[in-house]
Amino acid sequence: MAEIRVMREDLRPPTSPPRRHFISIKDVSRDDIDRLLATARTLERSMDREVKKLPTLKGRLVINVFYESSTRTSSSFELAAKRLSADTMSIKSSGSSVDKGESLKDTAITLGAYDPDVIVIRHPQIGAPNLVARVTDAHVVNAGDGKHQHPTQALLDLYTMREELGRLEGLHVAIVGDVLHSRVARSLIQALSLMGAHVTLVGPPALLPRGVEAMGCEATTDISVIAGADVVYVLRMQRERMQEGANYVPSLREYAARWGVTPERLRPGQKVMHPGPMNRGVEIDPRVADHADALIETQVRAGLVTRMAVLYDLLTNGPIEVKTESVLEVA
Amino acid sequence: MLFAKDTPVENIVVRGARVVDPVEGVDAVLDLRVDQGVIAALGQDLDTNSHRVIDAEGLVLAPAFVDPHVHLRTPGREDEETIVSGTAAAAAGGYCAILAMPNTDPVVDSAATLGSLIEAARTEAEIPVGFLAAITKGQSGAELTEMGELAAAGAVGFSDDGVPVAAPGLMRRALQYGAVTGKRIALHCEERTLSRDGQMHEGEVSAELGFTGYPSVAESLMVERDLALAAYERQPLHLLHLSAWESVQALRRARGDGVQATAEVTPHHLCLTDEAIRSLDPNLKMNPPLRSASDRTALIEGLKDGTIVAIATDHAPHARHEKDVPFEAAPFGVTGLETAFAALYTQLVEPGLVPLEVVLERMSAGPARAYGLDEPRIAVGSTANLVLLDLNASYRVTEEMFRSRSVNSWLLGETVKGKVRATIAAGRLAFAS
Numbered sequence: 001m002a003e004i005r006v007m008r009e010d011l012r013p014p015t016s017p018p019r020r021h022f023i024s025i026k027d028v029s030r031d032d033i034d035r036l037l038a039t040a041r042t043l044e045r046s047m048d049r050e051v052k053k054l055p056t057l058k059g060r061l062v063i064n065v066f067y068e069s070s071t072r073t074s075s076s077f078e079l080a081a082k083r084l085s086a087d088t089m090s091i092k093s094s095g096s097s098v099d100k101g102e103s104l105k106d107t108a109i110t111l112g113a114y115d116p117d118v119i120v121i122r123h124p125q126i127g128a129p130n131l132v133a134r135v136t137d138a139h140v141v142n143a144g145d146g147k148h149q150h151p152t153q154a155l156l157d158l159y160t161m162r163e164e165l166g167r168l169e170g171l172h173v174a175i176v177g178d179v180l181h182s183r184v185a186r187s188l189i190q191a192l193s194l195m196g197a198h199v200t201l202v203g204p205p206a207l208l209p210r211g212v213e214a215m216g217c218e219a220t221t222d223i224s225v226i227a228g229a230d231v232v233y234v235l236r237m238q239r240e241r242m243q244e245g246a247n248y249v250p251s252l253r254e255y256a257a258r259w260g261v262t263p264e265r266l267r268p269g270q271k272v273m274h275p276g277p278m279n280r281g282v283e284i285d286p287r288v289a290d291h292a293d294a295l296i297e298t299q300v301r302a303g304l305v306t307r308m309a310v311l312y313d314l315l316t317n318g319p320i321e322v323k324t325e326s327v328l329e330v331a
Numbered sequence: 332m333l334f335a336k337d338t339p340v341e342n343i344v345v346r347g348a349r350v351v352d353p354v355e356g357v358d359a360v361l362d363l364r365v366d367q368g369v370i371a372a373l374g375q376d377l378d379t380n381s382h383r384v385i386d387a388e389g390l391v392l393a394p395a396f397v398d399p400h401v402h403l404r405t406p407g408r409e410d411e412e413t414i415v416s417g418t419a420a421a422a423a424g425g426y427c428a429i430l431a432m433p434n435t436d437p438v439v440d441s442a443a444t445l446g447s448l449i450e451a452a453r454t455e456a457e458i459p460v461g462f463l464a465a466i467t468k469g470q471s472g473a474e475l476t477e478m479g480e481l482a483a484a485g486a487v488g489f490s491d492d493g494v495p496v497a498a499p500g501l502m503r504r505a506l507q508y509g510a511v512t513g514k515r516i517a518l519h520c521e522e523r524t525l526s527r528d529g530q531m532h533e534g535e536v537s538a539e540l541g542f543t544g545y546p547s548v549a550e551s552l553m554v555e556r557d558l559a560l561a562a563y564e565r566q567p568l569h570l571l572h573l574s575a576w577e578s579v580q581a582l583r584r585a586r587g588d589g590v591q592a593t594a595e596v597t598p599h600h601l602c603l604t605d606e607a608i609r610s611l612d613p614n615l616k617m618n619p620p621l622r623s624a625s626d627r628t629a630l631i632e633g634l635k636d637g638t639i640v641a642i643a644t645d646h647a648p649h650a651r652h653e654k655d656v657p658f659e660a661a662p663f664g665v666t667g668l669e670t671a672f673a674a675l676y677t678q679l680v681e682p683g684l685v686p687l688e689v690v691l692e693r694m695s696a697g698p699a700r701a702y703g704l705d706e707p708r709i710a711v712g713s714t715a716n717l718v719l720l721d722l723n724a725s726y727r728v729t730e731e732m733f734r735s736r737s738v739n740s741w742l743l744g745e746t747v748k749g750k751v752r753a754t755i756a757a758g759r760l761a762f763a764s
Contacts, residue, residue, distance in 0.1 A: 103652065103655075103656060104657065105652075105655055105656065125656075125658070125660050126540060126542060126611065126657060126658055127611035127657040127658045127659070128657045130611050130657075131655075131657055145657075146541060147542070147543075148541040148542075149541070186539065186540075186541055209538035209544070210533055210534065210538060210544065210546075211533070211534045211535035211536075211538040212535075212538040214538065214539070215535075215538065215539055
């Protein structure tokens with residue numbers, strides 16, 4: 001039975017050897033990312049074989065817990081585990097004890113009782129993966145926690161950019177749209193600046209978080225700057241996260257007119273990415289989405305091999321650990 | 332106005348302590364004798380008579396603390412705190428008096444509810460406790476409570492703490508009518524169309540972590556409004572738990588202009604900044620939120636120059652299972668009664684940011700004066716309200732040490748310096764360790 005850790009231990013350095021998690025881009029170094037991308041590339045080559053399954057994680061258990069709807073993230077994690085021969089289980093919040101009001105902590109302890117090697121979790125609240133890491137002995141992979149982090153998305157985006165453009169160092173990436181509500185943007189800004197790329201955020205004033213420049217990027221409301229970027233990364237307008245009456249933008253129509261990514265606003269040959277699912281005609285013009293320079297399908301393929309790389313790395317030789325800091329030291 | 336259970340008063344001699352009373356201007360190693368709960372003598376080598384003797388060599392004896400902002404959770408959430416546990420926690424924290432906020436279930440908005448609390452305090456409270464009543468019925472911001480009757484029934488002041496009085500017109504009426512009662516009106520300043528669903532201070536840390544921001548201006552705008560109304564009505568008011576630089580600036584200006592405004596600040600806002608939220612510990616989630624380093628500096632400056640007259644814990648107990656959730660799902664509030672002095676001593680006094688005398692005054696005479704209560708004094712003839720402090724004791728804060736029913740302390744697991752050795756409240760020995 002897993003040892004149940006209480007919250008306050010979170011404030012202190014762990015006494016036992018730290019379990020490795022992938023909760024935030026802040027947990028990893030540049031070397032870690034280089035290694036993960038190299039692993040993903042190796043795994044991608046193996047995907048050309050007729051029999052695609054590798055025996056590497058045979059006998060390991062990977063549990064996917066999704067408290068939010070997801071197509072590509074949940075399917076790619078499940079397939080990634082299967083391709084590596086791990087046993088997998090997928091729990092969705094609807095149809096589980098969550099419907100009966102079970103707390104995240106109790107659900108995590110219950111799943112922890114099966115001694116999973118990895119728990120992959122998506123949850124609408126920031127810090128949910130940290131809680132799972134506290135109360136189970138599993139390696140925890142964050143598949144998206146609220147508006148906080150989506151580190152495997154950033155990893156697959158880095159992989160796509162490096163494969164398509166040959167480098168990350170010095171690359172100029174414009175991230176366009178609703179940065180405020182975007183965990184994808186937060187992870188990607190950190191990952192790109194870690195790898196030496198240059199990031200410019202573009203969007204309506206209320207959707208660019210105050211103080212975001214401190215993450216090591218620029219921010220502007222001027223859509224014309226995207227023409228100067230190597231990659232234009234389009235964020236989804238997160239209509240479901242917009243509180244009613246918040247008036248971030250007057251209307252989606254006005255948003256599309258001022259910040260929509262259209263062929264007219266792009267240079268020929270500029271690469272366009274989008275984490276999906278797209279709102280065609282809102283943040284991205286259908287002509288852009290369907291153009292050969294759009295890497296959206298490439299991103300989905302990259303999602304499989306990078307998530308395989310993350311599982312492989314955590315269960316073999318990964319270096320990732322959650323930092324613990326005293327509240328008094330950071331005051 | 333303050334109520335506690337009736338226990339025998341003490342005859343005590345405290346021997347050899349460094350006696351510090353910033354208001355009386357005392358700082359010397361002296362003996363102190365308490366006869367029948369009253370300070371009877373202060374001097375060298377006092378006779379012990381047959382009194383109980385406390386050897387206090389190496390310890391500091393100061394006026395006991397007054398906490399103007401405590402949530403006792405009674406009635407309604409007795410699983411989180413009761414009058415017994417809350418006043419026991421206060422005694423262990425060095426307090427001789429605390430004031431309880433009315434945001435209970437039901438809200439303290441009628442003389443009947445207030446009366447039942449006062450009756451309970453008369454049989455249960457370990458130290459004197461006063462109760463604030465709500466400004467508006469059900470704290471819903473629509474209709475004034477019967478303030479006259481509530482004051483006559485023993486309310487120590489009025490507050491809708493936890494929620495602002497949103498409508499300026501109603502706020503004006505509260506100030507006007509509150510003046511009739513002679514009791515202080517205490518305000519939680521938050522403009523909710525700006526704070527919205529804010530989880531933490533809006534700034535670089537919230538931008539990075541992704542939390543919805545609760546901007547400083549959500550507080551300072553309301554502070555400015557309330558100060559303007561107080562100036563116009565020429566009525567006093569008390570501002571609860573200030574957190575923002577802009578609020579301190581506005582208050583300093585208004586006080587300079589003659590507005591009778593007092594304000595309090597919490598130990599956590601004086602000790603921490605929003606950087607601490609990176610740990611995602613729900614025990615760092617409170618309203619108002621921890622703010623930036625420059626806000627913290629402004630609060631410390633305001634405390635030192637007297638713009639802020641009181642330190643209040645805003646002790647807000649929460650059930651363990653309600654805090655053991657992701658940060659965003661956790662309720663606002665942290666406990667503080669038992670750790671306030673240690674936190675302030677460790678984080679402000681020892682590093683040389685604030686003199687010990689200022690901390691002692693703002694934890695005792697300052698809050699008492701803000702609410703028109705008797706100030707704890709170390710003077711012959713005064714009721715004995717004393718705290719004995721060990722400034723050299725260093726220890727780790729653990730769940731086991733708390734007398735509060737809740738353990739949602741931001742200091743859990745931290746090592747602090749400064750321990751309360753004994754508390755004498757209203758002439759009675761309320762705590763000794």
